[in-house]
Every structure is written in structure tokens, then in C-alpha cells.
Amino acid sequence: MTNRAHADGALTLSGAAFGYAGITRVEGLTLTLDEGAALALIGPNGSGKSTLLRGILGLAQLTAGEARVLGMSPEHARSHIGSLPQADTRDASLPVTLRQVVTMGLYRSRGALRPIGREGRAAVTRALERVGLAAFAGRRFGELSGGQQQRGILARALVSDPRLLLLDEPFNGLDRENREALLRLVRELRAEGRTVIVSTHDLEIAQAACTHVLLLATGHAPGEPGHPAAFGPLDEALTLDAVQHAFQDTTVELDHHTVTTTRETE
Numbered sequence: 001m002t003n004r005a006h007a008d009g010a011l012t013l014s015g016a017a018f019g020y021a022g023i024t025r026v027e028g029l030t031l032t033l034d035e036g037a038a039l040a041l042i043g044p045n046g047s048g049k050s051t052l053l054r055g056i057l058g059l060a061q062l063t064a065g066e067a068r069v070l071g072m073s074p075e076h077a078r079s080h081i082g083s084l085p086q087a088d089t090r091d092a093s094l095p096v097t098l099r100q101v102v103t104m105g106l107y108r109s110r111g112a113l114r115p116i117g118r119e120g121r122a123a124v125t126r127a128l129e130r131v132g133l134a135a136f137a138g139r140r141f142g143e144l145s146g147g148q149q150q151r152g153i154l155a156r157a158l159v160s161d162p163r164l165l166l167l168d169e170p171f172n173g174l175d176r177e178n179r180e181a182l183l184r185l186v187r188e189l190r191a192e193g194r195t196v197i198v199s200t201h202d203l204e205i206a207q208a209a210c211t212h213v214l215l216l217a218t219g220h221a222p223g224e225p226g227h228p229a230a231f232g233p234l235d236e237a238l239t240l241d242a243v244q245h246a247f248q249d250t251t252v253e254l255d256h257h258t259v260t261t262t263r264e265t266e
């Protein structure tokens with residue numbers, strides 16, 4: 001990976017809001033994340049985690065404020081970002097091999113018509129080795145287990161040597177072994193100076209792999225946009241108070257405390 005750190009960090013949001021078709025779904029975002037940090041994006045369903053991730057990719061609309069990604073506009077930064085979408089947005093029925101799926105990650109930066117060449121093929125092999133799936137390269141993607149598919153998509157995100165990785169709920173549905181492997185990989189990616197932003201419902205995962213946390217809460221009334229409940233270094237920002245604010249009327253665990261909040265929202 002090239003080692004060019006940006007003065008304004010991996011991500012700078014100033015009063016940013018994101019949404020779709022002019023309707024804001026998450027708002028009030030002001031933060032700077034340095035390169036090499038790992039940010040856990042935590043919040044209940046509908047608080048806008050995926051919308052923020054899509055906004056960073058330039059795929060959700062910036063409806064207010066400013067957003068700089070790796071010192072660029074989100075649209076320009078996209079070719080430097082590797083992204084792992086939520087598992088339920090993938091099509092596992094495509095008649096393609098795992099190697100072909102991972103190769104697709106190269107087209108983002110090179111265009112689909114340019115041959116990938118020896119270097120590209122070597123990058124695909126390295127990405128597959130990195131996620132422990134080199135032996136499965138020729139398998140049909142749809143025949144792999146859920147955890148293997150997840151790792152395959154992660155290899156697709158890694159193949160273009162991205163400086164920023166966006167992982168949307170990557171731990172959902174993983175067994176213990178796959179989960180540990182993914183945690184290790186997130187730590188390794190950070191150690192290489194890459195920035196990782198990972199959305200999760202799981203506070204334990206955030207504590208195990210991340211340096212920073214952004215807690216998002218749902219809007220005050222149905223239909224209102226989500227907003228930040230806390231942002232900062234993980235050990236400062238991940239407090240019971242902030243978690244309770246973000247997760248109204250759900251049960252969460254933090255540092256072996258089980259928190260059940262009581263506010264009725266509807």
C-alpha cells in the first residue's frame with residue numbers, strides 16, 4: 001500500500017447529513033478520523049449506519065454540510081475504498097467462481113475492459129490467501145458456506161489495495177472461527193496503516209478491533225433522521241450513558257453489564 005497520509009485524515013465530516021432523493025436519513029455528523037484508525041459504527045436498526053457508509057462511497061446523497069474522504073470528494077475517493085456490503089444485498093446465485101468474484105474488485109479501479117494481466121492475477125491470489133481461501137479459488141461462489149462467501153467478498157474488497165475499508169455488518173451470521181479470523185484481519189489491516197470503518201450491533205467486536213466509536217441513535221420520532229449519540233476514542237466514547245441514549249428500549253451488554261432501557265418510542 002502507498003503510504004500517503006492526508007492532512008485532513010481518512011474522513012472529515014462537517015455538519016454532514018446523508019439521505020436519498022432529498023430526504024435526510026442521518027444528520028449532524030461532525031468528526032475527523034485519522035488514517036490508520038478503526039471506527040466502529042454502532043447503532044440500532046434504522047439509525048443510518050448503512051446510509052453513512054453509502055454516503056462515504058458517494059452512493060447516498062450528501063443533503064447538508066461537507067464530507068471529505070481521503071482528502072477528496074466521496075465520488076473521487078471511491079476507487080481507493082474497498083467495501084463489503086451487507087450480506088443480504090448480495091446475489092449468491094450468480095454462476096461465477098470465487099476467483100471471478102474477487103477479480104471483480106480490480107475492475108473498480110481499472111475498468112472492466114482492460115485485461116487484468118499477470119499482476120492482477122497475482123493480486124487476486126494474494127487476496128484469497130489473505131482470507132484463507134486460496135484452495136477454493138475455482139469453486140462456484142454460490143456453493144461456498146455463508147462464512148466463506150463473506151471472506152470471499154472481503155477478498156474482493158481487499159484486492160485493489162484500498163486505503164479505506166468499509167465493512168457493513170461483516171460479523172453477522174459468522175461462527176466463532178470466522179469471527180475470530182475477521183477480527184484478526186481487521187487488526188492486521190490497521191497495523192498496515194489502512195483505515196477501517198465497520199458497522200456492527202456487537203459492542204464486544206467494537207472493543208476487540210476498533211480504536212474509535214461513532215454511536216448513532218434513531219430519530220426522536222418515526223421518520224426523523226438518525227443522529228450521533230457519541231463519537232471519540234473507544235474507551236472514552238463508549239459509555240453506558242451513550243449506549244443507553246443510542247439503544248433506546250433494547251437490551252445491550254457492555255463490560256459485562258446488561259443494559260435494558262425503558263423509553264417507549266412509539
Ligand SMILES: Nc1ncnc2c1ncn2[C@@H]1O[C@H](COP(=O)(O)OP(=O)(O)OP(=O)(O)O)[C@@H](O)[C@H]1O
Nearest residue numbers: 020025043044045046047048049050051052086226
Ligand atoms: N435506498 C434507500 N432509499 C430510501 N430510504 C432508504 C434507503 N436505504 C435505507 N433507507 C432508509 O434510511 C433509514 C436508515 O437506514 P439504514 O439502512 O441506513 O440504517 P441502519 O442503521 O444501517 O439499519 P440496519 O441496522 O437495519 O441495517 C431507514 O429509515 C431506511 O428505511
